[in-house]
Amino acid sequence: xxxxxxxxxxGQRTAEALLRWYDQSARVLxxxxxxxxxxxxxxxxPYRVWLSEVMLQQTTVxxxxxxxxxxxxxxxxxxxxxxxxxxVVMAEWAGLGYYARARNLLACARVVxxxxxxxxxxxxxxxxxxxxxxxxxxxxxxxxxxxxxxxDGNVERVVSRLFAVTDPLPKxxxxxxxxxxxxxxxxxxxxxxxxxxxxxxxVCTPRNPKCGxxxxxxFCVANAQDIAATLPAKTPKAVKxxxxxxxxxxxxxxxxxxxxxxxxxxxxxxMQGWPGTEWSGAPEPAPPIVADWRHLPGTVRHTFTHFxxxxxxxxxxxxxxxxxxxxxxxxxxNPGDLPTVMRKVWDHAQTGDLFDxxxxx
Ligand code: SF4
Numbered sequence: 001x002x003x004x005x006x007x008x009x010x011g012q013r014t015a016e017a018l019l020r021w022y023d024q025s026a027r028v029l030x031x032x033x034x035x036x037x038x039x040x041x042x043x044x045x046p047y048r049v050w051l052s053e054v055m056l057q058q059t060t061v062x063x064x065x066x067x068x069x070x071x072x073x074x075x076x077x078x079x080x081x082x083x084x085x086x087x088v089v090m091a092e093w094a095g096l097g098y099y100a101r102a103r104n105l106l107a108c109a110r111v112v113x114x115x116x117x118x119x120x121x122x123x124x125x126x127x128x129x130x131x132x133x134x135x136x137x138x139x140x141x142x143x144x145x146x147x148x149x150x151x152d153g154n155v156e157r158v159v160s161r162l163f164a165v166t167d168p169l170p171k172x173x174x175x176x177x178x179x180x181x182x183x184x185x186x187x188x189x190x191x192x193x194x195x196x197x198x199x200x201x202x203v204c205t206p207r208n209p210k211c212g213x214x215x216x217x218x219f220c221v222a223n224a225q226d227i228a229a230t231l232p233a234k235t236p237k238a239v240k241x242x243x244x245x246x247x248x249x250x251x252x253x254x255x256x257x258x259x260x261x262x263x264x265x266x267x268x269x270x271m272q273g274w275p276g277t278e279w280s281g282a283p284e285p286a287p288p289i290v291a292d293w294r295h296l297p298g299t300v301r302h303t304f305t306h307f308x309x310x311x312x313x314x315x316x317x318x319x320x321x322x323x324x325x326x327x328x329x330x331x332x333x334n335p336g337d338l339p340t341v342m343r344k345v346w347d348h349a350q351t352g353d354l355f356d357x358x359x360x361x
Pocket of ligand 1: 204
């Protein structure tokens with residue numbers, strides 16, 4: 001790896017080369033001010049930048065674009081979002097995953113409105129619900145052009161290659177952050193942050209980096225050593241455990257499904273879903289109501305951050321019975337409002353003859 005002095009020397013030239021490339025090649029994104037407007041002093045909308053950054057945590061631009069359009073059409077300002085009912089926002093978020101982010105999104109919108117707008121400094125931004133080191137730096141740099149260093153997975157990859165850092169992640173994170181800081185210019189730090197993101201997404205990609213088309217090829221040690229595709233090195237991940245459970249899909253005779261509202265804290269907190277057992281190694285049966293439950297063949301598989309889940313699905317048709325606590329039969333039911341794993345359960349339930357016109361009584 002080059003030493004810090006050399007990194008300092010090349011940092012400025014590297015940033016200049018990257019910004020020249022960005023001026024020609026910036027991605028057009030719905031929350032972004034393009035480089036020509038940015039240079040003219042047009043400021044990005046903090047609401048749109050914040051919303052996009054929260055949505056983009058752990059997700060790709062392609063997956064986020066439709067959600068972003070729907071959110072900003074329905075709630076064009078942070079004030080509008082702050083005034084929205086929780087359940088409506090959670091339903092609109094369904095499918096994006098990591099539902100704690102949706103709850104924090106609302107909490108943050110309400111604090112921002114109560115305090116009269118988004119703060120302009122990173123430290124103040126960081127005190128808001130759901131805004132951590134990365135998002136606070138991104139908003140401060142992109143919206144307010146503060147010389148903050150924005151480090152996400154893309155940036156770690158680019159920096160590890162530029163300086164040929166062979167120490168594995170996550171141990172190398174502090175070193176990569178320090179090197180990224182050395183690269184960050186005082187002029188146009190917001191454009192620089194977005195240029196790094198764009199380079200990582202389109203040129204310095206995880207597999208098959210396009211070094212032949214890279215504006216930084218002449219500064220890049222990994223390119224010179226022909227080891228780019230091997231970086232960043234990673235400590236092997238621990239094998240994820242598999243948990244199992246049963247999801248119960250009950251339909252009333254008018255077709256209304258029984259859904260529960262999950263507890264506000266924890267996995268899928270506050271979202272609607274099918275009643276079910278614990279998710280564990282050996283779950284005990286826990287049907288929500290007495291019915292003639294039929295267990296369908298096959299399983300629904302879903303992977304969360306820390307474990308794989310295998311659910312069997314039990315289905316039943318029921319008469320007009322009372323629903324258990326925290327559950328209700330929904331005459332207005334849209335499977336698209338469910339989180340992904342629950343939507344998979346619904347899809348699997350369709351493989352059984354759930355819509356048998358002779359309900360069990
Ligand atoms: Fe990445 Fe290759 Fe560019 Fe180096 S030269 S920054 S490895 S794309």
